[in-house]
Amino acid sequence: MPHGARDNTENGEAAGTRKGRERARHILETAVEVFLDQGYARFTLRAVAEAAGVSSGNLNYYYPRKSDLLQAMVEHVIDGYLAEFERRRRGAPDAPQAQLERVLAFWIDDLGTARTTRFFPELWALANHDREAARLMEYVYERARGVLVELLREVHPRLDRDTLDLVTVLMSATMEGLTLFAGDGKLWAHRRAALRELVQRLFAALPAD
Amino acid sequence: MPHGARDNTENGEAAGTRKGRERARHILETAVEVFLDQGYARFTLRAVAEAAGVSSGNLNYYYPRKSDLLQAMVEHVIDGYLAEFERRRRGAPDAPQAQLERVLAFWIDDLGTARTTRFFPELWALANHDREAARLMEYVYERARGVLVELLREVHPRLDRDTLDLVTVLMSATMEGLTLFAGDGKLWAHRRAALRELVQRLFAALPAD
Amino acid sequence: MPHGARDNTENGEAAGTRKGRERARHILETAVEVFLDQGYARFTLRAVAEAAGVSSGNLNYYYPRKSDLLQAMVEHVIDGYLAEFERRRRGAPDAPQAQLERVLAFWIDDLGTARTTRFFPELWALANHDREAARLMEYVYERARGVLVELLREVHPRLDRDTLDLVTVLMSATMEGLTLFAGDGKLWAHRRAALRELVQRLFAALPAD
Amino acid sequence: MPHGARDNTENGEAAGTRKGRERARHILETAVEVFLDQGYARFTLRAVAEAAGVSSGNLNYYYPRKSDLLQAMVEHVIDGYLAEFERRRRGAPDAPQAQLERVLAFWIDDLGTARTTRFFPELWALANHDREAARLMEYVYERARGVLVELLREVHPRLDRDTLDLVTVLMSATMEGLTLFAGDGKLWAHRRAALRELVQRLFAALPAD
DNA sequence: AATGAATGAGCGTTCATTCAT
DNA sequence: TATGAATGAACGCTCATTCAT
Numbered sequence: 040m041p042h043g044a045r046d047n048t049e050n051g052e053a054a055g056t057r058k059g060r061e062r063a064r065h066i067l068e069t070a071v072e073v074f075l076d077q078g079y080a081r082f083t084l085r086a087v088a089e090a091a092g093v094s095s096g097n098l099n100y101y102y103p104r105k106s107d108l109l110q111a112m113v114e115h116v117i118d119g120y121l122a123e124f125e126r127r128r129r130g131a132p133d134a135p136q137a138q139l140e141r142v143l144a145f146w147i148d149d150l151g152t153a154r155t156t157r158f159f160p161e162l163w164a165l166a167n168h169d170r171e172a173a174r175l176m177e178y179v180y181e182r183a184r185g186v187l188v189e190l191l192r193e194v195h196p197r198l199d200r201d202t203l204d205l206v207t208v209l210m211s212a213t214m215e216g217l218t219l220f221a222g223d224g225k226l227w228a229h230r231r232a233a234l235r236e237l238v239q240r241l242f243a244a245l246p247a248d
Numbered sequence: 249m250p251h252g253a254r255d256n257t258e259n260g261e262a263a264g265t266r267k268g269r270e271r272a273r274h275i276l277e278t279a280v281e282v283f284l285d286q287g288y289a290r291f292t293l294r295a296v297a298e299a300a301g302v303s304s305g306n307l308n309y310y311y312p313r314k315s316d317l318l319q320a321m322v323e324h325v326i327d328g329y330l331a332e333f334e335r336r337r338r339g340a341p342d343a344p345q346a347q348l349e350r351v352l353a354f355w356i357d358d359l360g361t362a363r364t365t366r367f368f369p370e371l372w373a374l375a376n377h378d379r380e381a382a383r384l385m386e387y388v389y390e391r392a393r394g395v396l397v398e399l400l401r402e403v404h405p406r407l408d409r410d411t412l413d414l415v416t417v418l419m420s421a422t423m424e425g426l427t428l429f430a431g432d433g434k435l436w437a438h439r440r441a442a443l444r445e446l447v448q449r450l451f452a453a454l455p456a457d
Numbered sequence: 458m459p460h461g462a463r464d465n466t467e468n469g470e471a472a473g474t475r476k477g478r479e480r481a482r483h484i485l486e487t488a489v490e491v492f493l494d495q496g497y498a499r500f501t502l503r504a505v506a507e508a509a510g511v512s513s514g515n516l517n518y519y520y521p522r523k524s525d526l527l528q529a530m531v532e533h534v535i536d537g538y539l540a541e542f543e544r545r546r547r548g549a550p551d552a553p554q555a556q557l558e559r560v561l562a563f564w565i566d567d568l569g570t571a572r573t574t575r576f577f578p579e580l581w582a583l584a585n586h587d588r589e590a591a592r593l594m595e596y597v598y599e600r601a602r603g604v605l606v607e608l609l610r611e612v613h614p615r616l617d618r619d620t621l622d623l624v625t626v627l628m629s630a631t632m633e634g635l636t637l638f639a640g641d642g643k644l645w646a647h648r649r650a651a652l653r654e655l656v657q658r659l660f661a662a663l664p665a666d
Numbered sequence: 667m668p669h670g671a672r673d674n675t676e677n678g679e680a681a682g683t684r685k686g687r688e689r690a691r692h693i694l695e696t697a698v699e700v701f702l703d704q705g706y707a708r709f710t711l712r713a714v715a716e717a718a719g720v721s722s723g724n725l726n727y728y729y730p731r732k733s734d735l736l737q738a739m740v741e742h743v744i745d746g747y748l749a750e751f752e753r754r755r756r757g758a759p760d761a762p763q764a765q766l767e768r769v770l771a772f773w774i775d776d777l778g779t780a781r782t783t784r785f786f787p788e789l790w791a792l793a794n795h796d797r798e799a800a801r802l803m804e805y806v807y808e809r810a811r812g813v814l815v816e817l818l819r820e821v822h823p824r825l826d827r828d829t830l831d832l833v834t835v836l837m838s839a840t841m842e843g844l845t846l847f848a849g850d851g852k853l854w855a856h857r858r859a860a861l862r863e864l865v866q867r868l869f870a871a872l873p874a875d
Numbered sequence: 876a877a878t879g880a881a882t883g884a885g886c887g888t889t890c891a892t893t894c895a896t
Numbered sequence: 897t898a899t900g901a902a903t904g905a906a907c908g909c910t911c912a913t914t915c916a917t
Contacts, residue, residue, distance in 0.1 A: 059897075078377035079289065084891065096894090097898050105891060157376050163428055164373035167366050168287040177435055180428075205446050208429050208436050213418065216425025219372055219389075220417050226386055227417050237414050237454075244453050245446075264879060265917095271880085293908060305911085306881050314908060477876075496795035497707065502912065514915090515877050523912060575794050581846055582791035585784045586705040595853055598846075623864050626847050626854050627840065634843025637790055637807075638835050644804055645835050655832050655872075662871050663864075682900060683896095689901085711887060723890085724902050732887060 063101045066091050070112045075157050079165070084108070110171055116158055117179045123149075128186055135193035140239055142186060146214045147221075147235045156222030159215065184211050210242055262310050272310045275300050279321045284366045288374055293317070319380055325367055326388045332358075337395055344402035349448055351395060355423045356430075356444045365431030368424065393420050419451055481519045484509050488530045493575050497583070502526070528589055534576055535597045541567075546604055553611035558657055560604060564632045565639075565653045574640030577633065602629050628660055680728050690728045693718050697739045702784045706792055711735070737798055743785055744806045750776075755813055762820035767866055769813060773841045774848075774862045783849030786842065811838050837869055 069091035074082045084105055088098040102108035127145040128138055149155050165172035187207040192198065198206075217238075221231045262268060278300035283291050293314055297307040311317035336354040337347055358364050374381040396416040401407065407415075426447075430440045487509035492500045502523055506516040520526035545563040546556055567573050583590040605625040610616065616624075635656075639649045680686060696718035701709050711732055715725040729735035754772040755765055776782050792799040814834040819825065825833075844865075848858045 056897090062897090079373065080377060083889080085889085094899050095891090096900070099892070100897065103892090160369065160372040160376055163369040164287060167369055168290075176428075181435075204436075205439060205442055208439070209422065209426075209443060209446055209450065212425030212429050213422040214425065215428055216421030216423065217418075219385075219424055220421050226390075230414060230417070233414055234418060237418055241418065241450060241454055245450055262879075268880065292906080294906080303882050304909090305883065308909065309880070312909085474876085480876090497791065498795060501910080503910085512878050513912090514879070517913070518876065521913090578787065578790040578794060581787040582705060585787055586708075594846075599853075623857060623860055626857070627844075627861060627864055627868065630843030630847050631836065631840040632843065633846055634839030634841065635836075637803075637842055638839050644808075648832060648835070651832055652836060655836055659836065659868060659872055663868055680900080686901065710885080712885080721903050722888090723904065726888070727901070730888085 059101075062093070062097075066093060066098060066101055066108070067111055067115050070108055071116060071158075074112065074161070075154055078157070079161050082109075106171075110175075113162060113165075113172065113175050117175060120149075120155075121179060121182050124183055124186060128190070135190050139187070139190040139194060142190065143210070143214070143239060143242070144235060147217060147231065147238060150214065150218045150222055151228065151231050153223040156218055156224065159218060180211055184208065187211070206242070206245060213238060213241075268310075271302070271306075275302060275307060275310055275317070276321055276324050279317055280325060280363075280367075283321060283370065284363060287366075288370050291318075315380070319384070322371065322381065322384050325363075326384060329358075329364075330388065330391055333392055333395060337399070344399050348396070348399040348403060351399065352419070352423070352448060352451070353444060356426060356440065356447060359423065359427045359431055360437060360440050362432040365427055365433065368427060389420055393417065396420070415451070415454065422447060422450075477519075480511070480515075484511060484516060484519055484526070485529055485533050488526055489534060489576075492530065492579070493572055496575070497579050500527075524589075528593075531580060531583075531590065531593050535593060538567075538573075539597065539600055542601055542604060546608070553608050557605070557608040557612060560608065561628070561632070561657060561660070562653060565635060565649065565656060568632065568636045568640055569646065569649050571641040574636055574642065577636060598629055602626065605629070624660070624663065631656060631659075686728075689720070689724075693720060693725060693728055693735070694739055694742050697735055698743060698781075698785075701739065701788065702781060706788050709736075733798070737802070740789065740799065740802050744802060747776075747782075748806065748809055751810055751813060755817070762817050766814070766817040766821060769817065770837070770841070770866060770869070771862060774844060774858065774865065777841065777845045777849055778855065778858050780850040783845055783851065786845060807838055811835065814838070833869070833872060840865060840868075 066087065070082075070087045073087050073090050077086060084098055085095055087108070088095040091098070098108075102111065124142065124145070128142050130141060131137075162172060162176055166176045167173075184207045187210055188203050191203055191207060217234060219225065221227045221234050227234065262272070275296065279291075279296045282296050282299050286295065293307055294304055296317070297304040300307070307317075311320065333351065333354065337351050339350060340346075371381060371385055375385045376382075393416045396419055397412050400412055400416060426443060428434065430436045430443050436443065484505065488500075488505045491505050491508050495504060502516055503513055505526070506513040509516070516526075520529065542560065542563070546560050548559060549555075580590060580594055584594045585591075602625045605628055606621050609621055609625060635652060637643065639645045639652055645652065680690070693714065697709075697714045700714050700717050704713065711725055712722055714735070715722040718725070725735075729738065751769065751772065755769050757768060758764075789799060789803055793803045794800075811834045814837055815830050818830055818834060844861060846852065848854045848861055854861065
């Protein structure tokens with residue numbers, strides 16, 4: 040995570056024993072579900088505690104403030120997301136062009152899941168008023184974009200760094216924007232496959248310039 | 249607008265006199281500010297009333313339910329946005345290609361404003377849990393996309409309707425996605441101009457296919 | 458009414474012109490309806506004003522305080538009730554025994570109406586915490602009981618005043634109590650006729666003692 | 667009780683520990699006092715909390731809804747009442763006639779207490795607009811009447827069920843009606859003893875018919 | 876007389892947080 | 897570690913009342 044100080048806080052600030060670590064993780068995963076099911080407005084500690092089968096006092100023991108839980112939860116989701124991202128890329132060490140297409144395909148498919156469709160817009164809104172959320176958001180997109188830059192450079196070795204940056208920013212923007220139009224339950228969700236093809240063509244054509 | 253019954257409710261359900269109408273409008277504009285500054289989570293009636301210099305009872309007189317205020321506010325912003333959109337397009341009745349570029353340029357410039365950068369992500373998040381917000385969101389994007397479809401058809405008369413739809417969905421997605429990357433205060437805000445050029449090239453190249 | 462100061466306040470404290478008097482009366486009658494339909498808890502000035510087709514400001518002009526309206530309304534209902542009571546008694550100037558039976562019959566029939574079933578219990582509850590309501594309640598029952606005393610004395614000329622009082626108090630209590638058991642919508646409403654016969658027998662038997 | 671599910675909810679829906687149970691009960695008893703003193707219209711949670719020396723949040727912990735508190739309170743009072751009723755009846759297992767007289771005597775004495783005088787009229791008014799209160803009211807009177815039916819049957823073994831019902835309904839009505847005339851602070855409170863004798867004679871005479 | 880506008884207190888309820896055990 | 901109990905601030909909303917016109 041941003042400052043490398045994350046790995047030991049994700050599981051709750053107090054979590055010495057193994058049992059404690061497991062419970063903290065259980066709470067985290069329950070929290071994600073509640074967040075996705077109910078949205079931020081109904082994301083209450085009571086609701087999380089109840090869903091996790093834990094007393095509210097105990098939840099508080101692991102995550103002293105609501106913001107602690109929120110941050111741990113966002114990091115948890117983002118980590119899973121980035122890990123999957125990397126995994127897809129390395130799925131088969133074939134031609135960079137194929138790798139790039141595979142990553143883009145994963146991205147666009149993933150944005151069709153209820154989880155991603157609901158989670159990320161909440162994060163974006165959060166980022167507007169919460170510096171920590173904003174930092175996390177920058178972090179995840181820069182990490183994801185890093186993968187794109189790397190692959191794109193292999194596909195088009197002559198591209199300068201600046202163009203590489205701009206093109207990958209544009210790719211990311213298009214992907215994230217598609218969440219709103221072709222995400223789960225959205226108006227154009229049924230054309231997600233066609234949009235995926237179009238996107239591939241679009242970005243295949245561009246940097247040849 | 250969705251139900252066609254909007255024009256006389258935007259200014260509050262009460263509001264018979266001129267003074268009343270003005271106050272309702274004042275509340276609406278204050279509400280936008282609060283919504284932008286604090287986000288939906290802290291968008292409370294008390295906060296709006298205080299910011300507007302109005303008693304909470306009086307706010308309630310104009311907008312009996314919080315949802316009334318929220319809806320009126322969203323419609324107010326969206327209307328302004330769409331009106332501006334149309335105005336830009338008709339700015340000069342020149343070649344369709346130039347009109348299309350002008351609309352896209354407006355869009356990408358507008359997304360750099362604090363207002364747009366903050367407002368729309370809140371709307372997207374809201375739409376995840378509020379059917380009315382979802383409807384409003386679909387409405388504004390379909391209206392905006394309608395303009396793109398019209399212009400694009402003039403530029404490329406041979407394009408079939410399906411392709412027209414997909415391309416304009418993609419354009420919209422890219423624009424909105426850019427809000428997250430090149431919006432006000434975002435990481436790539438300083439390259440907004442360059443991204444604008446890139447976008448124009450990107451979509452100029454595509455449908456020629 | 459109790460202090461003879463009632464006749465000019467019933468129509469609202471301000472009510473100089475004829476039109477004004479009519480409007481005050483209209484409000485009063487509407488208020489009764491609202492009170493009966495909605496119960497005391499939802500008996501709000503807004504509701505009365507709306508039902509009467511009058512602005513809340515105007516309602517306030519006629520009845521400056523809610524308690525003014527409430528009191529005028531209670532007096533209005535009570536007056537109607539007592540007038541009807543007297544009318545029934547004098548219906549036919551026949552034997553006192555028949556008159557007494559007729560009055561009791563009216564009473565027990567009236568308690569089966571929705572109006573009486575709902576109005577009086579509200580008054581009783583009100584009387585527990587409102588001196589004015591308590592006074593009004595004593596007034597109406599003493600006036601009604603006066604009629605009973607008079608008739609009963611004619612039927613049983615030898616009865617002393619004390620017995621007369623006790624018996625008529627008991628009669629009144631039985632009638633009013635029946636509201637709870639055989640009033641409109643109550644469990645024994647369907648046996649109201651049989652209960653009426655039983656009551657007649659009950660009180661016919663008693664004072665012969 | 668109505669649904670048979672009452673015995674463990676009367677003390678509040680939370681209340682796991684002994685201290686909790688005691689506090690829930692303390693709140694209940696305070697609630698009765700407030701209800702008696704102020705009437706339903708001023709029976710607010712804040713008033714109860716303050717009178718009980720408890721934070722409003724804590725009151726809410728035990729009784730999540732106002733209706734929960736109201737229902738628990740009504741049941742609490744009614745239960746005490748019915749228990750006392752039964753106890754009086756069984757006081758001495760003598761002749762049924764004496765038992766009946768004792769029950770009636772208790773009833774008429776009890777209606778002279780401030781508690782009963784004020785509580786029941788509120789319940790009656792409540793029952794006009796609250797189905798739950800109406801059900802509770804029917805329940806308590808049917809239970810009480812059941813005792814009368816049983817005793818009266820022993821006194822007059824030849825009476826058919828229908829007559830038994832009508833006579834006991836009339837007895838109940840007279841008793842409850844007396845609350846309004848001879849209850850605590852009422853006009854004829856000082857003649858309660860005389861009225862008691864009269865009632866006894868009245869109903870002793872009746873069914874012999 | 877009559878209206879629409881405006882106020883402010885109070886309502887039931889929710890909730891993050893704290894605390895004693 | 898874990899619980900149930902407890903707090904207090906804030907929320908959306910209702911309402912009697914007042915006021916300028």
